[in-house]
Amino acid sequence: MTPLLDVRHLSKHYGRQIGCADVSFDLWPGEVLGIVGESGSGKSTLLNCLAGHLAPDQGEVIFDTRAEGPKDTLTMSEPERRMLSRTDWAFVHQHARDGLRMGVSAGGNVGERLMAVGARNYGSIRSQAIDWLGRVEIGETRVDDRPTTFSGGMQQRLQIARNLVTGPRLVFMDEPTGGLDVSVQARLLDLVRGLVRDMGLSAIVVTHDIAVVRLLADRLMVMKDGHVVETGLTDQVLDDPQHAYTQLLVSSVLQV
Amino acid sequence: MCCPVLTTPSPGSAKDWLMSDYNFAYLDEQTKRMIRRAILKGLAIPGYQVPFASREMPMPYGWGTGGVQVSAATLTPDDTLKVIDQGADDTTNAVSIRSFFERTAEVATTTVTSDASVIQTRHRIPEEPLSEDQILVYQVPIPEPLRFLEPRETETRKMHALEEYGLMHVKLYEDISRHGHIATSYAYPVKIEGRYVMDPSPIPKFDNPKMNMPAIQLFGAGREQRIYALPPYTDTVSLDFEDHPFDPSKAPHPCGLCGAEDSYLDEVITDDQGGRMFVCSDTDYCETRCANGHRGTELAETAA
Numbered sequence: 063m064t065p066l067l068d069v070r071h072l073s074k075h076y077g078r079q080i081g082c083a084d085v086s087f088d089l090w091p092g093e094v095l096g097i098v099g100e101s102g103s104g105k106s107t108l109l110n111c112l113a114g115h116l117a118p119d120q121g122e123v124i125f126d127t128r129a130e131g132p133k134d135t136l137t138m139s140e141p142e143r144r145m146l147s148r149t150d151w152a153f154v155h156q157h158a159r160d161g162l163r164m165g166v167s168a169g170g171n172v173g174e175r176l177m178a179v180g181a182r183n184y185g186s187i188r189s190q191a192i193d194w195l196g197r198v199e200i201g202e203t204r205v206d207d208r209p210t211t212f213s214g215g216m217q218q219r220l221q222i223a224r225n226l227v228t229g230p231r232l233v234f235m236d237e238p239t240g241g242l243d244v245s246v247q248a249r250l251l252d253l254v255r256g257l258v259r260d261m262g263l264s265a266i267v268v269t270h271d272i273a274v275v276r277l278l279a280d281r282l283m284v285m286k287d288g289h290v291v292e293t294g295l296t297d298q299v300l301d302d303p304q305h306a307y308t309q310l311l312v313s314s315v316l317q318v
Numbered sequence: 319m320c321c322p323v324l325t326t327p328s329p330g331s332a333k334d335w336l337m338s339d340y341n342f343a344y345l346d347e348q349t350k351r352m353i354r355r356a357i358l359k360g361l362a363i364p365g366y367q368v369p370f371a372s373r374e375m376p377m378p379y380g381w382g383t384g385g386v387q388v389s390a391a392t393l394t395p396d397d398t399l400k401v402i403d404q405g406a407d408d409t410t411n412a413v414s415i416r417s418f419f420e421r422t423a424e425v426a427t428t429t430v431t432s433d434a435s436v437i438q439t440r441h442r443i444p445e446e447p448l449s450e451d452q453i454l455v456y457q458v459p460i461p462e463p464l465r466f467l468e469p470r471e472t473e474t475r476k477m478h479a480l481e482e483y484g485l486m487h488v489k490l491y492e493d494i495s496r497h498g499h500i501a502t503s504y505a506y507p508v509k510i511e512g513r514y515v516m517d518p519s520p521i522p523k524f525d526n527p528k529m530n531m532p533a534i535q536l537f538g539a540g541r542e543q544r545i546y547a548l549p550p551y552t553d554t555v556s557l558d559f560e561d562h563p564f565d566p567s568k569a570p571h572p573c574g575l576c577g578a579e580d581s582y583l584d585e586v587i588t589d590d591q592g593g594r595m596f597v598c599s600d601t602d603y604c605e606t607r608c609a610n611g612h613r614g615t616e617l618a619e620t621a622a
Contacts, residue, residue: 178484
């Protein structure tokens with residue numbers, strides 16, 4: 063079995079500042095990897111490098127493409143990479159506004175990826191959009207409303223629907239629950255967990271919220287100052303942290 | 319008189335030498351050369367927006383500075399120019415641009431479509447079919463069809479380069495979801511030769527099917543500094559959905575003056591009692607038909 067994503071020695075520097083340094087890991091089909099760490103630890107830099115939004119200084123990101131098998135996405139041509147990011151990849155932004163078209167109705171937002179890969183039948187685009195809105199618990203009556211009229215949690219769910227409609231195999235999530243209140247967070251996590259399990263998605267979830275990775279992630283990577291300091295199964299890392307920083311992180315969580 | 323050749327004036331012949339000998343059609347030869355290169359590139363890559371160094375023209379942006387520059391670079395002393403604005407030869411924009419070229423190029427002008435060799439137009443294609451020896455110059459306000467969907471120029475250029483036109487259909491999707499049909503009625507996006515998506519300038523979508531024509535079509539956007547072009551018989555397809563096909567609609571009336579059933583109509587309010595009439599927006603077409611004895615209902619009433 064080949065890993066879905068094989069990352070080798072990935073580094074990104076901002077001048078003399080380290081973004082992330084020498085990161086290597088495998089992601090297997092159906093697996094959810096959590097990346098935790100404090101602000102400025104390089105989590106988002108790493109995620110953006112993986113998703114092709116930033117060009118890393120060195121390293122390889124080898125994705126198991128449907129057509130041609132494992133291929134380095136960094137040396138791929140731009141059309142190929144953009145095609146991947148519309149079909150096999152999905153990116154869920156922390157702020158739904160970054161990932162949505164705010165001037166376009168919810169149905170249009172969900173339909174955009176379908177139309178981008180060549181769907182040209184209004185009826186089927188619309189029924190798929192309604193189906194996906196239903197899956198993320200947005201009523202059919204809201205299909206023609208703009209996301210500006212949606213609450214924060216609904217916008218985030220709409221963003222997820224918009225990303226998953228083309229049946230991607232790998233989802234990048236950057237703080238998917240950031241800025242939502244805890245009850246909305248809980249429902250969103252529940253929903254994402256269900257979708258990931260049902261669709262057999264692989265996902266990389268960047269967060270600073272231990273609770274999110276506890277619920278979602280199979281495996282965990284702890285980052286500090288651009289370096290990976292600890293990796294392992296989620297429960298193992300959280301229940302028996304070895305590195306001093308991980309111990310601090312786990313003990314900092316408020317117990318209610 | 320209008321020969322565009324620079325002859326160095328000798329002291330004795332200063333009277334014979336005129337500025338207009340050099341500056342035929344307002345622009346200097348270097349500028350026209352630059353614009354012609356952009357036009358040729360545009361013709362070579364149909365639908366591709368070629369950047370060019372748009373000049374200040376003696377009229378405000380939005381009045382057709384792009385079209386005027388393209389016309390100036392296209393005109394030769396033997397040409398006959400026709401200028402229309404929304405189909406009409408007698409509106410401010412058309413009259414002032416026509417007199418501009420009468421003064422700066424001293425070319426013959428006409429209002430008869432078939433007599434013209436260069437036709438500058440704002441927002442219409444003439445009803446009368448054009449021929450291979452004619453050039454149609456469009457005035458374009460916003461050349462980028464994706465502009466209102468994607469404000470970043472860097473991103474829209476990339477989308478054109480990579481043929482990522484899904485977003486254009488999002489606009490049509492939004493139309494249908496809001497109005498039940500594709501409500502875009504002008505500047506209706508077209509795909510050129512299966513490659514570039516192009517804004518046909520704000521012509522009514524009724525004119526879209528005419529774009530596959532024998533004449534050369536040139537598009538000039540002065541403020542946005544873009545020129546694009548369609549060679550004769552270029553394949554242009556108006557974008558649509560399988561279950562909502564393109565419909566080049568017009569007002570369902572005959573012309574009130576000439577009775578034409580096949581021309582694009584303007585609605586004219588005639589009084590404040592709700593009275594209205596529909597007339598051809600192409601004035602030359604309408605007048606020619608009237609002169610040939612065609613009579614619409616409104617004209618018959620006034621005559622009687």
